[in-house]
Amino acid sequence: MTTTAINTKKMTMIQGVRDAMHEMLKEHDDVMILGEDVGVNGGVFRATEGLYEEFGEDRVIDTPISESGIIGNSIGLAVNGFRPIAEMQFLGFIYPAFNQLMTHATRLRQRSMGRFTVPLVVRAPYGAGVRAPEIHSDSVEALFTQMPGIKVVVPSNAYDAKGLLIASIDDPDPVLFLEPMRCYRSSRTEVPDGKYNVEIGKASVLKEGDDISVFTWGAMVIDTMKAVEKLEAKKNVSCEVIDLRTLYPLDKETIAASVQKTGRAAIIHEAPATGGVSNDVISLINDTSFLYLRAPIQRVAGFDTPVPVYSLEQEYLPSTEKIQTAILHAVDF
């Protein structure tokens, strides 16, 4: 982390997201925003509130409902010198644009031997637990971690959101910036004024501990912290909680060092278990730290089903109880 800022303000994660874009639009003429309802309306979650008024219609563009067009356009803008931030209204609406990401945004650099590049950020609210309708709750980050050429970033608080979004906009490659909707207004953290970076590819140790390393990201940080707090209050167990923050590239050093210290690991994510990013974390632990393990690695994830609607979504999501059970299973193994 580097910072030159002094003053801080307490803000929600959505305000941190907005603050990052405001800062970058103000400082850099080549930064611009495209998306549905991002202009006059200020974004359906208010992420772009006031930016259209301040920076004008050439910098904050209301697009037709046309996700493939938004990403395709942004690729053209990026190739011709801009750094577009494209908003998908929900991650579940990115599917029509998958082709543009998979066949172009992530490959133009290699295909052109570095001559054409795509410094694009795709922002997308995602995840379950806010009583949204079908598709709006999807947590499909793993579709993108298996897409060479893009980085996948997930903040869980305002400080990380601002610093990571600035780093993503400054990154010379495409970044998928996932914004867990449950975190948008669930907490406030101190956020410095001005520009600072949270480095992409670096996990954050939220809480140190000795007996087990619990890896998580996005809105599951909320439930994991709650589960660990309660568990530690009633049992003699010490948990280390790590917010991965970047899902590609994974922070190999931090993950390995933590597991080598605690000898146990649990991974918590709301995406379906099969093909989830937890599998990559398990592989990483296997490759780096197998002989340090004192118990099988635990995993608490969503079911292999579409995310159910609000009436059932609490059953789908990893609960504090499920997280506690998994931790104890490893510790008592």
Add this chain to the structure above:
Amino acid sequence: MSEPKHEALGLERDQLLSMFKTMLTARKIDERMWLLNRAGKIPFVISCQGQEAAQIGAVTALNTEEDYILPYYRDLGMVLHFGMTIQDLMMSGFARSEDPNSGGRQMPGHFGSKKHRIVTGSSPVTTQVPHAVGFALAGKIKRENFICLTSFGEGSANQGDFHEAANFAGVHDLPVIFLCENNKYAISVPVDRQLSCERVSDRAQGYGMPGETVDGNDPLAVYEVVKKAAERAREGSGPSLIETVSYRLTAHSSDDDDRSYRGREEVEEARQKDGIVTFAKYLKEHDLLSEDEEKDMHNSIQKEIDKATDLAESAAYAEVETTFNHVYDA
């Protein structure tokens, strides 16, 4: 006798001969690629044959020092006009490291060269079309004066990306020319099974731009409409949709056998209208090209192709170590 068409368009003899030479070069490179493929020397060919007249007519109306093209995989003629060489294209056909498009990483026909103002494309059809729109939007914001021409087959006119791109360009009056090279087949599916309207250009109205259909075998007719569209784009009046109608003279690709879905008579009939044949006739009728000059042109192109083939065949593949290059910046 009325004024010959090229005079009405203000095209001089040397321009016309250069157009013809580029058309012929594209055709001959393509023919060589098929021979090399059938001899087992290169893995794949996707042809320009039958569309050279439309391609060259269109790009002749552009400024190669200022404008950009976002072509599709059949646009061998276009990229030659924009400065790619026979050798470049042979290196690409053989997938050699010296292939300037992608260092031997892409299929042949997937053109891209920053220095030639050709924005790189990919295999899924139509995906280059929204890029042209974003690229043009960037130019408009930066107050640059270039125009973008993006081309695609009539099959692509049915993809969402075409409609999303055309709509956005229409909303923002962007300097884009949408050039649909209608060759009458999407692999095996004929036009009447592809289009719910009579002409692709009919769709222009829905996106607030002029649409025109023109004989794709006549490079002068294509030049005329593209020139008009280019002027319109340059003066800030927005995009145009142009449909050139010609015929795909080969199978879809070297992996396709078109005998299962179209008769030989149909192909033979199209060959009579082939732009390479009819434009040569036009030039001769107007005393712009003699039999000897035509023969010399054939010979000199053929020699260059032979030389480039030998060079490419003996060139090296990319080094294994380069597999990891350029996936990310660092």
